[in-house]
Amino acid sequence: MGMDRAGLGGEAMMLRAASRAPYLERGEELALAIRWKEKRDQQALDRIATAHMRLAISMAVKFRRYGLPMGDLIQEGHVGLLEAAARFDPDRDVRFSTYATWWIRASMQDYVLRNWSIVRGGTSSAQKSLFFNLRRMRARLSQSGEPVGALSAYKQISVALGVSEADVALMDMRLSVPDTSLNAPLNVENDSGERMDLLVSDAPLPDEQVCETIDIERRSSWLRDALSVLNEREMHIIAQRRLSENGATLEELGSLLGISKERVRQIETRALEKLKCALVKENSAFCVF
Structure with missing residues (x-):
C-alpha cells in the first residue's frame, strides 16, 4: 500500500510540475536548443524537456487503455522526451514538439510491449504496428455499416498492415485473453490441481x-x-x-x-x-x- 501511495505521489508531482512549466515561444525554444547543442548547457536541456512534459502526459493518457500504471507511462514518456531534447537539431527549422512526439511515442510503445504481457510480442516493425492498430482497425470495420466476419476482417487488416492473416488472428487472440499463470488452480474450491497438470509432455517416459x-x-x-x-x-x-x-x-x-x-x-x-x-x-x- 505504501508503494502505491508513493507511486501516486510521484505521479501527482510530475503533473503539478508540468502544469506549472511555462510555455516556450519559438524564438526562446530555438535559443535554448542552440545553447544545448553548442555549449552543452544542461539547464537549457532541462528547460526544453520540462516545458514539453504536458505533451508526454497527454500521450500517456492515450496508452492508458493497455492497463499499465499512468505514472510509469509518464516516466517512459519523459525518457523519450529527454532523448529527443538531446538529439534535437535547431538548424532543421522544426518545432521541438513535432520532433519530440516521435521519441515519446516510441518510448511508450516499447514500454507497453515489454510489460503488457509476460510473452514478448511486437519484435518486428510489422508486428509492432499490428499490436497498436488492430483494435482501432477492427472498430473501424465494425462501424462501416456492413457486417464483417472475423475471417474477412483478418484479411483486410493483414493487407493493410502487411502481415499474414495468421499473425492477425494470433494477435487478436492475445489481445482478447489476459495472461494466465500455469500454476493457477483449476478449481479453487476443491483443489483439483493446476493448469500445468494439463500440459502434454513430449519427453520420453x-x-x-x-x-x-x-x-x-x-x-x-x-x-x-x-x-x-x-x-x-x-x-x-x-x-x-x-x-x-x-x-x-x-x-x-x-x-x-x-x-x-x-x-x-x-x-x-x-x-x-x-x-x-x-x-x-x-x-x-x-x-x-
Missing part, C-alpha cells in the same frame, strides 16, 4: 529414459571392448577416419604413415571387420584373422 541410458552405457562399453582388439596402426587409422570430427582422407593417412592410400583402405577395412566380429562375438561364428 521415465522408464524409457532409464532404458535409453542403460542402452547407451552398454553400447559404449561394447565399443570400448571391441576397440581393444585392434593393433596400434589399426586403432590410429580408425580414430582418424571414423572417430574424429573432421575425418582424415586416405591420402593424408598414407602420407603420414609412409604407405599408399590403397594400403590404408585395406587396413581400415580389416579393422572394421575385426570390430564387427568383436561386437557380435556372442551371437556369431568364430572369426579368423
Whole structure:
C-alpha cells in the first residue's frame, strides 16, 4: 500500500510540475536548443524537456487503455522526451514538439510491449504496428455499416498492415485473453490441481529414459571392448577416419604413415571387420584373422 501511495505521489508531482512549466515561444525554444547543442548547457536541456512534459502526459493518457500504471507511462514518456531534447537539431527549422512526439511515442510503445504481457510480442516493425492498430482497425470495420466476419476482417487488416492473416488472428487472440499463470488452480474450491497438470509432455517416459541410458552405457562399453582388439596402426587409422570430427582422407593417412592410400583402405577395412566380429562375438561364428 505504501508503494502505491508513493507511486501516486510521484505521479501527482510530475503533473503539478508540468502544469506549472511555462510555455516556450519559438524564438526562446530555438535559443535554448542552440545553447544545448553548442555549449552543452544542461539547464537549457532541462528547460526544453520540462516545458514539453504536458505533451508526454497527454500521450500517456492515450496508452492508458493497455492497463499499465499512468505514472510509469509518464516516466517512459519523459525518457523519450529527454532523448529527443538531446538529439534535437535547431538548424532543421522544426518545432521541438513535432520532433519530440516521435521519441515519446516510441518510448511508450516499447514500454507497453515489454510489460503488457509476460510473452514478448511486437519484435518486428510489422508486428509492432499490428499490436497498436488492430483494435482501432477492427472498430473501424465494425462501424462501416456492413457486417464483417472475423475471417474477412483478418484479411483486410493483414493487407493493410502487411502481415499474414495468421499473425492477425494470433494477435487478436492475445489481445482478447489476459495472461494466465500455469500454476493457477483449476478449481479453487476443491483443489483439483493446476493448469500445468494439463500440459502434454513430449519427453520420453521415465522408464524409457532409464532404458535409453542403460542402452547407451552398454553400447559404449561394447565399443570400448571391441576397440581393444585392434593393433596400434589399426586403432590410429580408425580414430582418424571414423572417430574424429573432421575425418582424415586416405591420402593424408598414407602420407603420414609412409604407405599408399590403397594400403590404408585395406587396413581400415580389416579393422572394421575385426570390430564387427568383436561386437557380435556372442551371437556369431568364430572369426579368423
